Amino acid sequence: MFTGLVLEIGTVARVSPGSDKADIEIHAPKLAPEFELGDSVAINGACQTVVATGKRSFTVEALAETLKKTTLGSLRTGARVNLEPAVTAATPLGGHLVQGHVNETARVESVRQDQENIYFTIEVGETAARYCVAEGSICIDGVSLTVAKLHDRLVTINIIPHTWEATVLVDRQAGDLVNIETDIIARYVERFMEARFAGARGTQGSAESWAVVPGNNA
Numbered sequence: 754m755f756t757g758l759v760l761e762i763g764t765v766a767r768v769s770p771g772s773d774k775a776d777i778e779i780h781a782p783k784l785a786p787e788f789e790l791g792d793s794v795a796i797n798g799a800c801q802t803v804v805a806t807g808k809r810s811f812t813v814e815a816l817a818e819t820l821k822k823t824t825l826g827s828l829r830t831g832a833r834v835n836l837e838p839a840v841t842a843a844t845p846l847g848g849h850l851v852q853g854h855v856n857e858t859a860r861v862e863s864v865r866q867d868q869e870n871i872y873f874t875i876e877v878g879e880t881a882a883r884y885c886v887a888e889g890s891i892c893i894d895g896v897s898l899t900v901a902k903l904h905d906r907l908v909t910i911n912i913i914p915h916t917w918e919a920t921v922l923v924d925r926q927a928g929d930l931v932n933i934e935t936d937i938i939a940r941y942v943e944r945f946m947e948a949r950f951a952g953a954r955g956t957q958g959s960a961e962s963w964a965v966v967p968g969n970n971a
Contacts, residue, residue: 757848757897798895800853848897884935
């Protein structure tokens with residue numbers, strides 16, 4: 754579990770592709786000494802497991818599904834990446850609950866700066882759009898952000914200068930792909946409501962029968 758607060762920008766030192774996986778070594782002098790084998794780390798929002806450690810770098814093993822579903826498959830030597838270690842019970846929840854399970858990649862539609870305001874607009878898929886609400890949370894390349902505006906499948910974020918400069922979002926341009934994770938709470942609520950409505954339909958009644966299904970008045 755993560756919070757979407759980037760603690761270091763790492764640099765890809767080596768990518769060793771295999772038939773159905775890739776070993777990715779990342780130079781991260783701040784975080785690398787803290788990692789142990791088996792630790793979880795979010796790389797541009799994708800949760801990975803540390804398989805090798807060093808004084809200034811660490812290595813993860815990205816499997817085929819991760820390489821296909823996220824932007825990790827396009828990483829090359831020299832690329833900068835957002836890094837966040839897994840939270841502990843003592844970690845402040847400064848962002849929002851992030852699993853590190855990328856839902857999809859989205860394309861950057863535009864990046865516009867107006868004085869101190871950076872307006873970052875992405876086009877998400879229909880499924881992801883369903884879980885985006887104004888003032889709600891979204892994770893983009895591992896960064897916890899707040900949705901400022903919605904228009905169909907276009908999601909606009911108003912990014913503060915500190916976040917802009919302290920993450921790899923500053924490297925993104927129109928046309929680039931970014932990793933997206935929507936709010937897990939919204940997805941749980943949808944699933945819960947689907948089950949409740951399915952139970953109500955099973956009573957083969959109308960509004961009256963819906964009212965007497967146990968728990969529906971909660």
